[in-house]
Amino acid sequence: MSHDLSRLKDLVVQLQAAQAKVDELTQSLHEAEQSLRYLSDNVLPEFMDEVGLQGGLKVEGGTLELEDMLTVSVPAERREEVALWLKEIDQESVMKTLVTVVFGKGKEREAEELRTSLEQQALLATKKIDINTSTLKSIVRRRLEEGKSVPMDTVGAHLVRRARVKRPRASKQFDGE
Numbered sequence: 001m002s003h004d005l006s007r008l009k010d011l012v013v014q015l016q017a018a019q020a021k022v023d024e025l026t027q028s029l030h031e032a033e034q035s036l037r038y039l040s041d042n043v044l045p046e047f048m049d050e051v052g053l054q055g056g057l058k059v060e061g062g063t064l065e066l067e068d069m070l071t072v073s074v075p076a077e078r079r080e081e082v083a084l085w086l087k088e089i090d091q092e093s094v095m096k097t098l099v100t101v102v103f104g105k106g107k108e109r110e111a112e113e114l115r116t117s118l119e120q121q122a123l124l125a126t127k128k129i130d131i132n133t134s135t136l137k138s139i140v141r142r143r144l145e146e147g148k149s150v151p152m153d154t155v156g157a158h159l160v161r162r163a164r165v166k167r168p169r170a171s172k173q174f175d176g177e
Contacts, residue, residue: 044163
């Protein structure tokens with residue numbers, strides 16, 4: 001029995017060490033991603049602008065490219081504003097409306113009644129507008145390309161010039177078999 005407890009203790013120590021390693025690597029990955037984003041979205045594009053360089057430069061490891069990127073991330077506090085804007089431009093079909101109702105224990109009957117007739121219940125419901133980010137991004141991109149106005153801050157849209165090294169594709173070998 002004491003051998004089993006000793007083995008259990010060893011396994012718990014290994015588990016904790018493995019979790020600590022995962023936590024450490026996750027933090028390191030997060031920091032590396034921030035550093036990458038800062039270099040690719042700020043430092044390199046700004047430097048290339050200063051010295052008058054465009055993308056398409058051959059560098060060690062591939063070709064240095066500059067891409068104009070559109071990012072969209074609707075701030076939670078602006079969802080209603082974005083919904084109004086989408087309605088104004090006749091794009092409300094991209095929105096989903098979610099209604100959530102919280103019931104206490106033993107309230108299955110009330111839940112069923114509400115499902116059939118929400119208006120007759122005196123229960124608190126929350127409403128949330130869900131907007132597909134990819135679809136919103138394509139709407140924003142299209143409107144910008146057409147020269148139409150877009151409330152960039154409201155929809156959380158940003159135009160970013162991103163530098164990246166495009167690696168050459170590995171050539172496929174055909175051995176004839």
